[in-house]
Structure formats: C-alpha cells, structure tokens
Amino acid sequence: MLKHVSLATFAALAISAASIGAQDKPATGAAAAAAPLGQPDANGFISLFNGKDLTGWEGLEGYWSVKNGVIDGSETKDHSVQTDLILSASKEHPEKFVNFELHLKWMLVSPDGNSGVQFRSVINNPKTLHVGGYQADIDSGGNYTGSIYDESGIAGGRGTMSNRGEKTRWDAENKRHNNPLPESADDLKKLLHNTGDWNDIVLIVNGNHV
Numbered sequence: 001m002l003k004h005v006s007l008a009t010f011a012a013l014a015i016s017a018a019s020i021g022a023q024d025k026p027a028t029g030a031a032a033a034a035a036p037l038g039q040p041d042a043n044g045f046i047s048l049f050n051g052k053d054l055t056g057w058e059g060l061e062g063y064w065s066v067k068n069g070v071i072d073g074s075e076t077k078d079h080s081v082q083t084d085l086i087l088s089a090s091k092e093h094p095e096k097f098v099n100f101e102l103h104l105k106w107m108l109v110s111p112d113g114n115s116g117v118q119f120r121s122v123i124n125n126p127k128t129l130h131v132g133g134y135q136a137d138i139d140s141g142g143n144y145t146g147s148i149y150d151e152s153g154i155a156g157g158r159g160t161m162s163n164r165g166e167k168t169r170w171d172a173e174n175k176r177h178n179n180p181l182p183e184s185a186d187d188l189k190k191l192l193h194n195t196g197d198w199n200d201i202v203l204i205v206n207g208n209h210v
Contacts, residue, residue: 037089045103048087059085060129073115084118084131091123102203106138108195113140116149119205124152134161134210136203142194146185148210162210164188 037046037056048056051069060083065072073085090097098120108115121133132152137144137160146164150156158176162168165185169177193199204210 045101054085056088057085058088058091058129059083081128082125082130083128086123086129086131099206100204102201102205104201105198106201107193107198108138108140111140111195113138113195115139116151117201117203118151119203120155121151122154124154136201140194142189142192145192145194145199146188 037048040046049071050056051066053066054064054071057064057071059073060081062079063073063075063081063083064085071085075081087097100119102117102119104117106115115138116135117138118131119134119136121131121135124130124132130152132154133150134155135149135151137147137149139145144160144164147160148162148168149160150158155161156170156174158170158174161170161176163178163185165181165183165188167179167181169179171177
C-alpha cells in the first residue's frame, strides 16, 4: 500500500456518533500503546495525532515513525508489504466512527507512492495489519487521488467506486450511476501536488453519503 507517505501534525476528526469518554480501554499494538481520544475542541474536532509519537496508533514495526512532527510511512523494495497504520480507537470502538468529518494533510515523496485513507474498514490480514474496505485513494501519479476505492473488495467488490470529478450513486442492485461534477478529473488533477508538497483531505462520511 505505501511507498513513502507523510501525514502532517494536523489530523483531526469530528465524530457524529456516541460521545467519547475517558473510560475507553487502551489497546495494544505493534507501534505504540493506545490512548483514549481527547476531548473535542470548540469546533467539535478531536486531534488524532499528538505530533510526537504513535501513541494511539497501531502499525507494523519498521514501517511507521514520527519525523519532525509528522507521521512517516516508508518501505524498501526488499521489504515491501501492503500494510496500514490503524487508529486504535477505531479498532476498539468502530461504532464511534460510522459518521465523521476527517481533516488531514498528506505528502508523497516517492514517484512510486501509493497510499490512501481507509474508513469503514476491517483488518483482513492481522499478520501484516492490512485493512480492506472503503478507501480515499492517493497515488503519486495523480491518476486515482480523489477517488473512492473498494480495497480488497470488502465493500461489495466494486473496485473504484467513484472517480475524481464525478458524483456516483450505487443503486440497490449494485449498479453504478455517474454524473459529472462542474470540474473535471483533469481540472482537479492540476490542483494536486503529486510528490514533494502537502495536500489537504477533507473526508465527510454520513450515512450512505461520502
């Protein structure tokens, strides 16, 4: 999944589900011990990353670290594996992350970069901590960034579920209906920093709308 990706210090989530309390049980993981989520700020957002270490996250050892206040994920050709960095609280209490608004910054530094943000997903390979399900796709070629992808076919085996520049609706028979947005995929691609600079994601998930 990853080649080399960095996530900015600012990663915040607004959750519209059950309230978060200090009684959340910490989970154990490969990267660092879990910690309860903090309290929402004045705008209702909860910071997911403390800017110092991977407390509250689980990741395969040797692939994830914190450098200069950002989360860094990298691999070599000799040690390439599809793996994910998992928010421990979402693993412990997935019901709290059904509906949310997520803000984060990301940057790919490799021309072969391939990553994404998994949500409403499940761990389908505990050994490698690989996650399948809905994914906000990211790639250094800018071909798939901005699309929604069904990683590992967990979300109905639908592949790329919605392309950048389109509004997509899936009906009860699992048939796809596309409508173009005012800005095309090529227009939106011009706004991307495929490698070497920061991009913003705002991911809003509410009911059956993404």
